Amino acid sequence: MEKSNLPYDVLADFYDRLISGYPYEKALEKVSSVVGRKGIDLGTGSGKFAIYLCEKGHAVVGVDSSSKMLEKARENARLAGVKTVFVQSDVMKLDFTKVDFVTAMCDVVNYLSGIKDFEKLSKKVFSALSDGGRFIFDISSEYKLKGMVGEQFFEDREDLTYLWCNYQQKNQLVMNIAYFIPCGEENYIRRDEIHKMSIYSVDELVGVLEKVGFTVKTYGEKLDKLKDDSKRVFFFCDKK
Ligand SMILES: C[S@@+](CC[C@H](N)C(=O)[O-])C[C@H]1O[C@@H](n2cnc3c(N)ncnc32)[C@H](O)[C@@H]1O
Structure with a gap:
C-alpha cells in the first residue's frame, strides 16, 4: 500500500459526485423544518446541510477537520450565493458557542473513535444548546x-x-x-x-444520549420507521 493521506484529502475532489443513496432531499427538508435559528453543523463536509440551512434563513457555522472538504464547502457556498461561515477544527476540540441546534449528518459520529468520545461530544453539545434545542445526527448502522x-x-x-x-x-x-x-x-x-x-448499536447511543439528558427519537434510512435491517439510523435529540 502507498503512504496514506488524511481521510478526505483525495476523496474531497470526488465526494459530491460519488455520494449516492443518502436521502439528502428528505433529510435537508426535515432538519430545516424542526430546528431553530442558530446552529453548528459538525463534520460539514462539502457543506450540503450548512448551505441549505443558510438558504432557508438559519445562521449556521460549518465545522470540519478536513481542509480539502472545507475548500469544497466554501466553493459550494459561493456558488449558492450564501454567506456560510466555515471553521476548520476537530469536533472533539471545538469550543461550542450557545446555539439552538447542532447537526452531525451522514456518518460524522461513525468517524469518532468510539462510544467514549461520543459521550464527551454529546455532553458538550447538550451544554451548548439553548432550552428546547436539538441535536440531530445519523449513522451508518451496525447492520x-x-x-x-x-x-x-x-x-x-x-x-x-x-x-x-x-x-x-x-x-x-x-x-x-x-x-x-x-x-x-x-x-x-x-x-x-x-x-x-466506529460501529455502534442504537441502544448504546440512545443510552448515552438519555444519560446526558436528551429525549431521543430514532428513524430508519429514509427517515421512516427504524427496522432491524435499516442501514442508516437518524437520531433527533431534544433538550427539554
Ligand atoms: C461522510 S462526510 C459527511 C459530510 C456532510 N455532513 C454531509 O452530510 O455530506 C463526513 C465528514 O466528517 C468529517 N469529520 C470526520 N471526523 C471529524 C472530526 N473528528 N472533526 C471534524 N470533522 C470530522 C470528515 O472530514 C467529512 O467531511
Whole structure:
C-alpha cells in the first residue's frame, strides 16, 4: 500500500459526485423544518446541510477537520450565493458557542473513535444548546457496517478508478481505499486513504444520549420507521 493521506484529502475532489443513496432531499427538508435559528453543523463536509440551512434563513457555522472538504464547502457556498461561515477544527476540540441546534449528518459520529468520545461530544453539545434545542445526527448502522466486513469493491469511472477493501478491527470498520486518478493519456496517479468507522448499536447511543439528558427519537434510512435491517439510523435529540 502507498503512504496514506488524511481521510478526505483525495476523496474531497470526488465526494459530491460519488455520494449516492443518502436521502439528502428528505433529510435537508426535515432538519430545516424542526430546528431553530442558530446552529453548528459538525463534520460539514462539502457543506450540503450548512448551505441549505443558510438558504432557508438559519445562521449556521460549518465545522470540519478536513481542509480539502472545507475548500469544497466554501466553493459550494459561493456558488449558492450564501454567506456560510466555515471553521476548520476537530469536533472533539471545538469550543461550542450557545446555539439552538447542532447537526452531525451522514456518518460524522461513525468517524469518532468510539462510544467514549461520543459521550464527551454529546455532553458538550447538550451544554451548548439553548432550552428546547436539538441535536440531530445519523449513522451508518451496525447492520450495515458489519455487513461490509471483508467486502472488496471497485469502480472504474472516467474521472477516477478506485479499489476499496474493508476489514474489522475491534469495534471499527477499517476501509482501505486506493484511488487511481487519470493523469494525461496513459498514466494514473495512485493515492491512498484509510477511513475508520466506529460501529455502534442504537441502544448504546440512545443510552448515552438519555444519560446526558436528551429525549431521543430514532428513524430508519429514509427517515421512516427504524427496522432491524435499516442501514442508516437518524437520531433527533431534544433538550427539554
Ligand atoms: C461522510 S462526510 C459527511 C459530510 C456532510 N455532513 C454531509 O452530510 O455530506 C463526513 C465528514 O466528517 C468529517 N469529520 C470526520 N471526523 C471529524 C472530526 N473528528 N472533526 C471534524 N470533522 C470530522 C470528515 O472530514 C467529512 O467531511
